[in-house]
Amino acid sequence: MRRVTPTLAILLVVVVAGMTALVLLVNPNDFRAYMVQQVEQRSGYRLDLHGDLRWHVWPQMSILSGRMSLTAPGAAQPVVSAENMRLDVNLWPLLSHQLSVSQVMLKNAVVRVTPDSAEKRPQNVPQGPRNAEPPSPSDGWSFNIGQLKVADSLVIWQQAGGDEYNFRDFNLNLEQDDHKQATITLSTNLTRNQRNATVKVKGALDASQYPHRLSGQIDQLDYTLAGADIQPQGIKGSLSFQGSWNGDKQQFAVTGLQLTANDSSLSGEAEGSLAEPPRLALNLHATSLNLDNLMVNAAKRIGEGEQHATVARAPVIAEAREQSNADSPLKTLDLALKLRADSAEWRGLTLNNLQLDASNQQGLMQLNTLKGALGAGSFSVPGTVDIRQPETRVTLQPELQQVAIQPLLNALGLPESLQGTVSLSGQLSGENLSVEAAKKDWQGRAAISAENLRLAQINLQQMVRRAVARVSNRVSSEEDDEQGIKQIAGQVALNHGELTFDDLNGHGTHLALQGKGKVDLQQQQLDVTLGLKFSGWSGDDKLVAALTDQAIPLRMFGNWNNVQYTLPVDEVLRNRLQNEAKSRLNEWIDRQQEMDSRRDMKTLLRP
Structure with a gap:
């Protein structure tokens, strides 16, 4: 030691x-x-x-x-x-x-x-080959x-x-290392327009063939997004993939992509080019895709007993610059997107087997396929979205088959006053791609039909029976369990917030109806008139005939949160009886006049 x-x-x-x-x-x-x-x-x-x-x-x-x-x-x-x-x-x-x-x-x-x-290289200056090696130093x-x-x-x-x-x-x-194999760790944050993003990255890079080729992988990329126009809980997730870059052709490829965002999960691959025009092709599959948890303007259902929460907004430091299509990278990008989602959530709707096949050619987007299952029904919404002009132009051809009406109304931000299923086929167009813009500025027409339709808190059969009972006790009808309309069909037109129904025809048990009307989506007003014919009456034959043959007008009008209605059964019966009395009186007068004429003729023919 x-x-x-x-x-x-x-x-x-x-x-x-x-x-x-x-x-x-x-x-x-x-x-x-x-x-x-x-x-x-x-x-x-x-x-x-x-x-x-x-x-x-x-x-x-x-x-x-x-x-x-x-x-x-x-x-x-x-x-x-x-x-x-x-x-x-x-x-x-x-x-x-x-x-x-x-x-x-x-x-x-x-x-x-x-x-x-x-x-910035001077113009007209000759350049050496890109892969030229630098001269070796002479001093050792x-x-x-x-x-x-x-x-x-x-x-x-x-x-x-x-x-x-x-x-x-x-x-x-x-x-x-000596073989140009690199490992990378990176972290940073970005704050802009009252939004904050943080990123942490771990990965590896193979630069042995640079500048001709690069390859590598992102083992883990963790990110968070928070701030204005983002869900209150923010957006958190991770990303990993393997990628390669071809510097000679300016092309890249991504495989093994795994992306999570809150409770959404996607996987897939991508490839593209940075040569003019830039090109990107995405092929993605989502096991779950919760758009409501990613978009701040998703519709929220308020259940019974729930209260509206008051959300304190952050102070606005500076007004955000108005967004314009001129800022969109899609105007300079050729994009091909294929997406399959086993399950997706959008504005409270559960979409199963969602399929999207879309392409973009420098601002003109084609929705070749946008379809899926919605409950027991299905939907398909192909169309185009044009952002080449300052205002986005949208043209869609929606088709619905046996889709439940009530959750659809909730998704569109409309009162859930109807129950049943709806089928629809038509064409819509307008400016800006949003639900609010559709209710305000779009226009179009569609053929529409509904089955097992019920009006919330309104029983048509019971309403008419009670109205007849108040007028007369000489007729009655048996109570039945049927409270709605088995089937109704017609035409619907949308014109800048006004929804107009024409040629409505429907039927139910002991019921036939015709009608028309309009709904103002902006002012939240409606004015709809249905001509109702009921059968199954018993009692006074004249009143039974009047009720069976004569349409009773049911008018619903006013603010849709406080709908008022008129059902003038007494006027219909009174007018019918008056008309019948007038008709019989006229017949009696005609008979008397005929008898008087015959009596006068006999008097003239006497010798």
Whole structure:
């Protein structure tokens, strides 16, 4: 033990003395010109180092620099700028006068990916081949970077003519080996228009064939979205996939995609190209897709006994810029989307076996297929969505088969005053793709039919029986369990918020009806008149005939939350009896006049 301790002390003294001598003998500023030269030879970028370079020996042998910047050829602003930079170097290569950088660390840096920081080459200047290798240095120096670390920095991203996005708290750690196999960890957040997004990424990258090819995978990408126009609980999820990039053809491919968003889960693949025009093809499958948990304007059903909650809104700091189709990336993108969802939730509706096949050609979207099962019924809504103009133009051909009416009314934000099933076939068009826009600005026509239709809190048969009983006790009808309309059909027209029904014809047990009317979706007013004919009466033959043959007008009108109605049974019976009395009186007068005429003729013919 006595010999070990002195030996370790001697080794420590030697190491410290060696490092001290190395620091004293090797001036880090000797590497300045070489680093600038190598960066420019390998990338064409200009590296500017301000101030003297200095050693930092603990816990890692490092070179510290002052303010630095990295600028692309012809660019107005640097791509990277930082107040300081640290280069962790390998010790043994320094002994042979070589610079081997194990890690480059930037802190509080600003990274610009903007048009001002992009490379701008002079016109009519010949360019060498893209895969040309940089000339090897003649002085025997070597330059190698194994790790890049960016901490607490800012990334500014902007497309030409587009908005600027600031990614704050940007942290990146990239490590690569001699075979260009790299591992990446990244975290950042973005705040814009009172919305906040955070991202954390772990992945791997194969850059052995760069710039011709890149491949890699995202092992885990965790994200959160919160703020204005997002669900109160926010949107949280993860993403993973394997991807490849072909630099020669500007093409990419994604496989094994797994995406979660709140309680929605999707998988699939994608491929596309960044060559003009950009192209993207998506093929996705969702085991569950809850759109109501992802969209803030989803309809919510308020059950019995529930109360409306008062939600405190965040103060508006600045008005958000009005959205325009000019901002949409779909105007410059060719998109093909295929989506299958085993189960989906939209505005309170459960959609099963949802199928979507859509394409976009630079702003003109074709909904080739949008169909699925809705309860015991089905739906299909093909059409087009045109965003090439400032206002979105929508044309749809909806078809419904045996769809339950009540949940459909709830999804559209209308009173759930009808029960039954509806079938519909028609065409609608208008501006803007939303339920509110459809109720306000769309127009179109459709053929509509309904089965087992019931009006909430209104029993037509019972209403007529009670009205007849108040007028006369000479007729009656038997009570039955049937309270609605077995079948009704007609035409419906939508014109800027006014829904008009024409040629309504229907029937039920002991019931036949005809009618028409209109509903104002904006003013929440209705005015509908149904001509009701009932059979199954017994009693006075004249009254039975009057009730069976004469249509009784039922008019429903007013605000749909407080509907009023008129059912003038007494007037119908009175008018019918008066008309019948007048008819019999006229017949009696005609008979009397005929008898008088015959009597006068006999008097004239007497001798």
